[in-house]
Amino acid sequence: MSVLLVGMSHRSAPVALLERLSMDAEVQNGAAGALVKQPSLSEAMIISTCNRLEVYTVTNAFHAGVEDVLRVLADVSGVDAAELRRYLYVRYSDAAAEHIFTVASGLDSMVVGEQQIIGQVRSAYVDAVERGTVGPSLHSLAQAALHTGKRVHTETGIDDSGASMVTVALEEAMELMLVDDLRAAALGPSTRAPNVFTVVADTASAALREDYYALPAQAVDVLRGIGALSLASPATAADASVIAVLGACGGAGASVLAASVCRAAGDATLVDAHRCSGGLDLLLGLEHTPGARWG
Numbered sequence: 463m464s465v466l467l468v469g470m471s472h473r474s475a476p477v478a479l480l481e482r483l484s485m486d487a488e489v490q491n492g493a494a495g496a497l498v499k500q501p502s503l504s505e506a507m508i509i510s511t512c513n514r515l516e517v518y519t520v521t522n523a524f525h526a527g528v529e530d531v532l533r534v535l536a537d538v539s540g541v542d543a544a545e546l547r548r549y550l551y552v553r554y555s556d557a558a559a560e561h562i563f564t565v566a567s568g569l570d571s572m573v574v575g576e577q578q579i580i581g582q583v584r585s586a587y588v589d590a591v592e593r594g595t596v597g598p599s600l601h602s603l604a605q606a607a608l609h610t611g612k613r614v615h616t617e618t619g620i621d622d623s624g625a626s627m628v629t630v631a632l633e634e635a636m637e638l639m640l641v642d643d644l645r646a647a648a649l650g651p652s653t654r655a656p657n658v659f660t661v662v663a664d665t666a667s668a669a670l671r672e673d674y675y676a677l678p679a680q681a682v683d684v685l686r687g688i689g690a691l692s693l694a695s696p697a698t699a700a701d702a703s704v705i706a707v708l709g710a711c712g713g714a715g716a717s718v719l720a721a722s723v724c725r726a727a728g729d730a731t732l733v734d735a736h737r738c739s740g741g742l743d744l745l746l747g748l749e750h751t752p753g754a755r756w757g
Contacts, residue, residue: 463504465599466524467558468531468550469516472572475549483539485510487589493517493538494595500530505597507590507604509565511582513572518562520599524554559603566611568620575620578717580611616750688726721746 470483485493490508497506497519505520517535521527532550536543553561564570566583587604590596596604614620660675675684705723709716717734721742724732734742743751 463520463522463599464524464555465558465603466503466519466521466527466531467516467553467561468519468528468535469509469514469553469561470546470549470551471514471516471570473570474551479541479545479549480513480515482541483510483515483535484512485515485538489538490589491593493534494590494593496534496537497531498595500527500534502526502530505600506595507586507600509583509586511579514565516562516565518558518600518603520597528552559606562603562607563610566607567614568611569614577615580608580615583611584608688723717742 470480472480485508490510494506494508497503497517502521502523503519504522505518507518509516509518517531519527519531521530532543532546535541535546535550539546561570562583566580568575568577568579571579583604587596587600587608590600590604675681705720705727707716707720707723720732720734724730732742732746742748
């Protein structure tokens with residue numbers, strides 16, 4: 463019995479195909495259940511983010527295991543198996559272990575050193591444990607990968623790139639949208655609260671809601687609003703006691719946006735309420751700073 467990885471990422475497949483294979487919690491439950499029912503498979507863990515879909519299983523036969531995983535992915539996604547074969551990569555035994563170590567460390571990410579992926583790996587592992595599809599092999603592998611990822615972030619300088627991603631992303635967004643001043647006072651219709659930014663996809667239905675900001679069309683307004691908060695007097699800023707940033711799926715950038723808002727606000731407290739998060743200390747490059755941590 464050996465670990466088998468069948469996956470697809472931004473390195474091997476177009477974004478449109480990755481979106482078709484993306485799995486929410488309900489779909490993952492069904493897929494994991496279907497995987498462990500296959501004759502060649504006995505364990506299953508699924509990592510599904512915006513940039514990757516990876517299925518980790520334990521198999522008693524390499525070729526049969528690959529075919530069983532491929533069959534389940536085709537059934538769940540509705541994508542033809544022949545098309546999947548063009549973009550999937552396969553890792554087996556030691557190579558599968560090496561790959562998940564690389565992923566958890568942020569070395570395989572689109573932005574090398576980003577810290578969200580370790581939280582996504584942890585979330586995938588916790589979900590698999592809760593649904594009962596993890597056995598001794600994947601338990602040991604996931605624990606070792608998370609430990610390795612944490613060590614990479616705390617014992618190397620990889621966070622030097624990840625920690626600066628917040629600032630770089632905001633600066634590049636301003637440049638692309640030709641925003642050179644965040645001091646503009648106008649925040650849009652008066653129905654919007656000055657310290658609440660509800661953003662949705664730029665669709666016809668979104669345009670009907672005056673309290674929503676439709677992206678990307680109104681991205682400039684959102685940036686200017688954040689800038690106005692950072693320039694507000696302490697008395698005004700005190701009225702905006704809580705700003706909540708929610709992500710619809712893993713890898714959407716909620717942590718980066720929350721950190722950007724906190725940096726813009728200046729004297730603020732940033733709280734990560736996600737139980738499977740990789741940790742704000744990693745995101746901000748503060749892993750060596752003393753303080754309370756999630757268990």
